[in-house]
Amino acid sequence: MLPITLEFINRKSNMSVIVTGHEKGGTGKSVLATSFAARVIQSGATAVVVDTDATATSAGWNAIRDSRNILPVVPVVQQLVNPAPAIIELATKYDAVVVDVGARDYAKLRDLARICDLWIAPTTVGQGDLTSTVRLFEAISEFHALHKNGKIPFVVVFNRVSSTWNSSEELDAREFLEQMCQGIVILKSHIKERKAWRDAGRLGLGVSEMPSREAAKSIEEFESVYDEALLHHSKS
Numbered sequence: 001m002l003p004i005t006l007e008f009i010n011r012k013s014n015m016s017v018i019v020t021g022h023e024k025g026g027t028g029k030s031v032l033a034t035s036f037a038a039r040v041i042q043s044g045a046t047a048v049v050v051d052t053d054a055t056a057t058s059a060g061w062n063a064i065r066d067s068r069n070i071l072p073v074v075p076v077v078q079q080l081v082n083p084a085p086a087i088i089e090l091a092t093k094y095d096a097v098v099v100d101v102g103a104r105d106y107a108k109l110r111d112l113a114r115i116c117d118l119w120i121a122p123t124t125v126g127q128g129d130l131t132s133t134v135r136l137f138e139a140i141s142e143f144h145a146l147h148k149n150g151k152i153p154f155v156v157v158f159n160r161v162s163s164t165w166n167s168s169e170e171l172d173a174r175e176f177l178e179q180m181c182q183g184i185v186i187l188k189s190h191i192k193e194r195k196a197w198r199d200a201g202r203l204g205l206g207v208s209e210m211p212s213r214e215a216a217k218s219i220e221e222f223e224s225v226y227d228e229a230l231l232h233h234s235k236s
């Protein structure tokens with residue numbers, strides 16, 4: 001395994017913009033953004049979350065974290081309108097800027113696609129979310145030429161996969177997306193529907209900060225997603 005960590009990436013460059021974005025609500029953008037930032041900080045690098053979504057879940061998470069005096073501080077900045085300039089500015093100060101975005105706004109989507117080093121799109125395997133993922137993929141595909149590498153590092157991760165569901169449901173979802181979206185990258189690792197994710201949100205914690213006796217499986221799944229997603233980072 002290559003030592004692909006953010007520290008490794010940031011030795012090459014001090015800019016890393018990681019977007020968790022999807023046009024559908026409830027796919028796990030905010031839990032992933034906050035857990036990602038907390039995990040980056042756990043690894044010894046610096047991170048900030050930029051909450052561009054009017055639902056303000058990441059900002060709310062930060063308020064809970066503050067009120068419970070949880071350390072380390074995971075800063076969350078709200079930027080609902082035209083977030084790109086603020087993100088570029090923050091990227092000069094932090095190792096990682098994690099952007100939580102509800103991407104229904106195509107102007108915002110285009111700006112973020114241009115500057116992101118990694119775009120993680122969480123989706124459930126439900127048909128509505130999959131159809132929405134196809135639309136997001138098509139939008140992203142239109143913006144590839146705007147990215148500095150000519151290709152936006154865009155990965156899909158299945159979230160809220162049921163432990164009790166027949167495993168063919170995830171396989172079917174994978175096949176559907178691969179058929180509809182040529183060249184789509186879907187992570188092999190996935191995240192299952194587990195209470196620990198809701199608890200992390202309620203407690204203002206990243207999932208990797210949860211007590212391992214309660215969240216061992218979630219932490220393990222998240223670690224796999226974190227490592228695998230970073231392999232697709234544009235600077236890796």
Ligand SMILES: Nc1ncnc2c1ncn2[C@@H]1O[C@H](COP(=O)(O)OP(=O)(O)O)[C@@H](O)[C@H]1O
Nearest residue numbers: 025026027028029030031160192193194197198
């Ligand atoms: N893997 C999961 N297991 C259980 N609950 C989850 C999981 N992922 C997300 N959730 C819960 O689903 C809700 C929506 O997640 P959230 O990250 O806010 O979605 P989004 O930002 O995409 O709208 C939250 O209550 C969150 O705790």
Ligand SMILES: [Mg+2]
Nearest residue numbers: 029030053057
């Ligand atoms: Mg959200």
